[in-house]
Amino acid sequence: MKPVTQAILQRQSTRGFLDKPVPGALVRELLEVASHAPSGGNLQPWRVHAVGGQALTDFVALMAVKLNAGEQESAEYPVYPGGLWEPLRTRRRRAGDQRYAALGATPAQDGMAVLSARNYRFFGAPVGLFFFLDRRVGASQWADLGMFLQSLMLAATDHGLATCPQAAWSNWPQTVRTLCHVGDDWVLFAGMSLGYADRGEPLNGYRTERAPLESFATFAGIDD
Template sequence: MTQMPASTTATVRPIVNDPASVEAAIEGRQSVRAFLPTPVPRPLLERLLALASRAPSGTNTQPWKVYVLQGASRDALVQKVCAAHDAVRANPALAEQYREVYDYYPKQWISPYIERRRENGLSLYSLLGIGKADKDRMHAQWQRNYRFFDAPVGLFVTIDKAMGGGSLLDTGMFLQNLTLAARAHGLDACAQAAWNGYASIVLPHVGAGENEMLVCGVALGYADPADIINTFRTPRVPVSEFSTWLE
């Protein structure tokens, strides 16, 4: 009989002791857009990243790399990107300098996704009392992305440009693990594709190599329960709408 390698003999745990807590973390997860300044201890951050790293990846490639920003490094990047964001508003031609490496969103929107996108934006800005004509407040609210919504921790996730598209899927599962682990420990997060256009500023700042591609940023910390924006909860379509059952 062939002996199995030691690394494959870990005990399988078929039953989760408290499935309700897992469901609570999933159902309680939301994109938080206002955080308290309360620091997050490094040991806790390391624990969250270790939990996130249990995400599946094709042939166990584990393609993700994470940069954790706090304190002065976080604040310096916020200042740089907010300045660039303001400059683009003053001179839209500068937007050509800040292009995403990969298309997070489609070039041409179709139904039903465009309707969901519009509903999301309208609901969020209506909650904040920001109308379509209020360009100054819209700009300021969008720039909250580049301030990590005041979260004390900002993370940037990258993958090697040499990897295939499947690594984006793998990294997405890593990010899901991270947000759920954060929720389980009383924290919240917001995954942010908004940073991707400013990768040319972000990547040199964090010391990333030329072979790295920015996947997204993440704001992480303790949610501000008093801010109205954190009452915003996005709807989900019913299972019957997105599933097909074959027997």
């Protein structure tokens, strides 16, 4: 199989990591590689903050205190449109059901609480990443950032690393911005867990499904 194809198919959102550090030089290399992602007008609108070591331990502890105290912040943006329609609604539910089944969580609310807490611990990953955009940018630059993220995840996969992109962090924009010394003029798009996958973690033991090609693509003049 072609190496890029292999990395695309191998990448999966990973929700349990080994207690094994990722060298800082490798984190830097991955981010540098990801910066070769395309962006409209070559604006390269992304901004990234990487956290590890004691800084990550302290931050995760701070988050635990806030969560236990029932604190909340205004979400940075709505991650999903309200009243999600078919077939998107079923896809989202199915992905959630797979996750809760892997956790063995019944009812689903228990699974949601467990997963929420693990999100805010970066699922035990040794590196946490945060991604920002200048608040003035538009839809095209959000797409650019998406390409940066996928490039980063594929480069990580290539090095035997695993990732989980996490829009969950956009629920904590003030706390994250304070950590990253970033002003209100930067939108927090998401976070990302980065590390070595724990293959024994049940949450890493299933794959999400994809709709068949014919359901999303049409063709004209494309002969086999």
